[in-house]
Amino acid sequence: MDLKQASDQLEQIRNQSLEFTYMGSVASYIPELAKVERHQLGVAVCLPDGTILSAGDAEVPFSMQSISKIFSLIVALCQNGKDYVFRHVGKEPTGDPFNSIIKLETTESHKPLNPMINAGAIAVAGMIRGANVDERLDAVLALMRKMTGNPHLSINQAVYCSEKKTADRNRALAWFLKDSGILETDVEETLDLYFRHCSIEVTAKDVATLGMVLAADGILVNTGERVIPEEVARICKTFMVTCGMYNASGEFAIDVGIPAKSGVAGGIMATVPQRMGIGVFGPSLDEKGNSVAGVKLLELLSKEWKLGIF
Ligand code: DON
CATH class of the missing domain: 3.40.710.10 (DD-peptidase/beta-lactamase superfamily)
Structure with a gap:
């Protein structure tokens, strides 16, 4: 992967997805989440050697939900x-x-x-x-x-x-x-x-790193240490495909095709087996509780980088 080119594409796709923040709203049933600025959008990608690429609001803290x-x-x-x-x-x-x-x-x-x-x-x-x-x-x-x-x-x-x-x-x-x-x-x-x-607080960069460990079947990228048994990592990734985006999981599997888990603070953790972890933060949600611009961003990125697993 050409890192400069990948980084430019990430930036471009993040900017292209930004307008979708207008199509949703922040979660309000947890009052503290209602205070968040809805037009934020950040993405980070963690590669197998630990390299992190990012664009937009990738260092803004948010709760994992x-x-x-x-x-x-x-x-x-x-x-x-x-x-x-x-x-x-x-x-x-x-x-x-x-x-x-x-x-x-x-x-x-x-x-x-x-x-x-x-x-x-x-x-x-x-x-x-x-x-x-x-x-x-x-x-x-x-x-x-x-x-x-x-x-x-x-x-x-x-x-x-x-x-x-x-x-x-x-x-x-x-x-x-x-x-x-x-x-x-x-x-x-x-x-x-x-x-x-x-309410554990993370950034898109943290989430990308978490996603990369799952992508590596439970092994830490920089030390090679196993932190999750392989079978447990496999179970988690399977749940991410079947249930990670709730009642939008089927649509997400077709449009994006990557194991992913969302949260109502606007985070999404995606994991592309052996290739990368992706963290997204975009607090404007669709009616199913998934980040509206975050889902769009992942769809565009999956197409551009051919990330779909199916
Ligand atoms: O229990 C709740 O409602 C929240 N703490 C978590 C829900 C959530 O993140 C659903 N995700 N999209």
Whole structure:
């Protein structure tokens, strides 16, 4: 890859996608997210040798929100094994919005359909072990600090408090899971852990680096150290394809064709097996909760660089 040419193309595609920020709006159900300037758009690409290319607002911090569900799943799988985890959460896409409650009651086992929807991610948070919430969060943060090489990665306190105060729907999901026996740990503690991991603050550059580790099947690019078992990395990438963009995952697979996970703060982590990790930040969202300009940018980049995996 000619880095100068790639860098120019990245800049061009970022600028071309910027107008799509007008087509969406920032998330407002978490009041702190409503304060963010909607016409931001940043992208970073991390290559197998650790080189990072970027354009636009690639160093603006934002909360991971649902992107963090990948990392809580990694910790839960490593601590409990996949048989235990998948007894409590399923492997199927839903076709419903990320915070939907409907299938929890109508499926016989009351098991959330997958770990990427809120109900599934709350069930996963319930499986993260530790003496208290601090220790349980530290397990997620330690993994992400190692993967990014950024020892300062931490939560955004204002976003965390804002979500905690307003998360009535997530509380409803968690109490339903408790009643059904899916959630075996303390409800408020598990919700607290979930809100905290959702508010972990990153930049598009951090997200690109995280995506590259997954692209390398769980190996750190600069040291060669394995930080995630290969099978766990494979499970995560598969969920990114089938459920990572919620009820837009099918459309995204056709238009972009890259495993990806979005968050309502406007982040998207994409991972192109063996080739690159991509981090996008664009807080203007479409009606399904995905970054509207971010999705466009990834579509253009995928076409230009032939990144689609199918
Ligand atoms: O639980 C929530 O609603 C948020 N903390 C995360 C949701 C989210 O990011 C959905 N993504 N597009």
